[in-house]
Amino acid sequence: MNILGLYNYWIVVILILIGFYIVIAHENLIKKLVGLTIFQTAVFFFYISVGKIKGATAPILNDSLQVYSNPLPHCLILTAIVVGISTTALGLALVVRIQEAYGSIEEHELHAQDNNDQLESQLEAYGTRKQFNIMKRT
Amino acid sequence: MVATALAIVCLDDLFAVVMLAGIYSLLSACFFVDLDAVDVAFTEASVGAGISTLLMLASLKLVKRYEDKSRYKPLLALGVVTVTGALLIYGTLDMPHFGDPGAPVHHHVADRYIEKSMGEIGVPNIVTSILAAYRGYDTLGETCVIFTAGIGVMSLLMVSRRTREESRKKVPADMSQQVILRIVAKMMIPFILIFALYVQFHGDYGPGGGFQAGVIFAAGIILYTMLFGLGVAQKVFSPEVIKLLTAFGVLVYAGVGMTCIFLGGNFLDYNVLAHDPVHGQHLGILLIELGVGTTVAAVMTTIFFEFTWRTVKHRYK
Known part of the structure; x- marks a missing residue:
């Protein structure tokens, strides 16, 4: 069995991994969204390359042509792309609101602010002023 | 393409990252053409390389330009990624070869679509007939998703009426000094809009369609907005009308489905729309593509307007 005939899947895997890596390793939210887009495009490639037939043409019927590529994945991906952009836009809108609320879009800064807020509100509710100052120092 | 993706990993200038993402989309559109998916390539070129880059740039204007890399820990992530990659590659070993006509994916419904769609639907572009007729439910659902995303962006970014009215007079176009750009754009915009209509109505015969x-x-509308300013653009394309159109598109689509029921068919069964089933299919596809096109155009414009208003609000706060 000739393994090289599987090269299209390997390209897809490499692209998926790059996207995945960006999503988990980077802290910046916009960069994460770009990573998700790359991941998404890799999945599109997977579908389209599965639908390709050697020597075939685009699936638009014509009397002089005999072999067409599989039109079903094309149709699925076509709609997926447009849905993808609208979800990306929703993500960007969330990022913009996060930036306004926190003044940052780096994940660790968001976590730090969240923890700080939680600590302060808990101490306000249960602790004394002295404890609060001690906690703040540590 | 892999090189572009790798460059995206390494750069910390978000502006460059967004630009590279646009290039990446354009390259993938070229690949889609090569893989016979002309409709998909069309969509990817206009959506990925055009609108998505624009939206990313608009939101970049509201956040910091550079990424903070102080807490960047690549080792653990690299480990996870390698393991996943190894598993995925192992999984591909059983897959059919690239371009193999005997692969299972080509032997269930695909054959039927290719052989019978001309007789049943009468539309040469098989992708359109699957999209609009065979899988009409699916496309209705996707149109609803786009509509919902539009509403989501509106509710997240809606700015107050007062800001709008105060700044309506004050917002100058950033590029109002660029005479050449303005004149060239003025000449191009009608052609862009006509081309859009051509793509809309010619989708049955060639690549294209509502999306x-x-x-x-x-x-086209966004180009106009960028060059002549938001205030002017919103006089031409009133935001209230565009918001109504967002819902109107989905309603047209679902309305065609309901009409089919009232005429005695199933939901989205276009055969009953005219005396001849094939004519009915033609009419149905034309109408629902119109609905899809209206919703998509209106949602994209609304999203862009909302992002731009946000920048305006920040500037004049």
């Missing part, structure tokens, strides 16, 4: 046409139409 692509909607995005191209929105691109």
Whole structure:
């Protein structure tokens, strides 16, 4: 069995991994969204390359042509792309609101602010002023 | 393409990252053409390279330009990624070869679509007949998703009426000094809009359809907005009307489905729309593509307007 005939899947895997890596390793939210887009495009490639037939043409019927590529994945991906952009836009809108609320879009800064807020509100509710100052120092 | 993706990993200038993402989309559109998926390539070129880059740039204007890399820990992530990659590659070993006509994916419904769609639907572009007729439910659902995303962006970014009215007079176009750009754009915009309509109505015979046409139409409006300012653009394309159109598109689509029920068929069964089933299919596809195009164009324009208003609000706060 000739393994090289599987090269299209390997390209897809490499692209998926790059996207995945960006999503988990980077802290910046916009960069994460770009990573998700790359991941998404890799999945599109997977579908389209599965639908390709050697020597075939685009699936638009014509009397002089005999072999067409599989039109079903094309149709699925076509709609997926447009849905993808609208979800990306929703993500960007969330990022913009996060930036306004926190003044940052780096994940660790968001976590730090969240923890700080939680600590302060808990101490306000249960602790004394002295404890609060001690906690703040540590 | 892999090189572009790798460059995206390494750069910390978000502006460059967004630009590279646009290039990446354009390259992938070229690949889609090579893989015979002309409709998909069309969509990817207009959506990925056009609108998505624009939206990313608009939101970049509201956040910091550079990424903070102080807490960047690549080792653990690299480990996870390698393991996943190894598993995925192992999984591909059983897959059919690239371009193999005997692969299972080509032997269930695909054959039937290719052989019978001309007789049943009468539309040469098989992708359109699957999209609009065979899988009409699916496309209705996707149109609803786009509509919902539009509403989501509106509710997240809606700015107050007062800001709008105060700044309406004050917002100058950033590029009002660029005479050449303005004149060239003025000449091009009618052609962009006509091309969008051509793509919309020619989708039955060549690559194209509601999704692509909607995005191209929105691109024309966005170009106008960028060059002549938000205030002027919103006089021409009133935001209230556009918001109504967002819902109108979905309603047209679902309305065609309901009409089919009232005429005695199933939901989205276009055969009953005219005396001849094939004519009925033609009419149905034309109408629902119109609905899809309207929704997509209106949602994309609304999203762009909301992002731009946000920048305006920040500038004049």
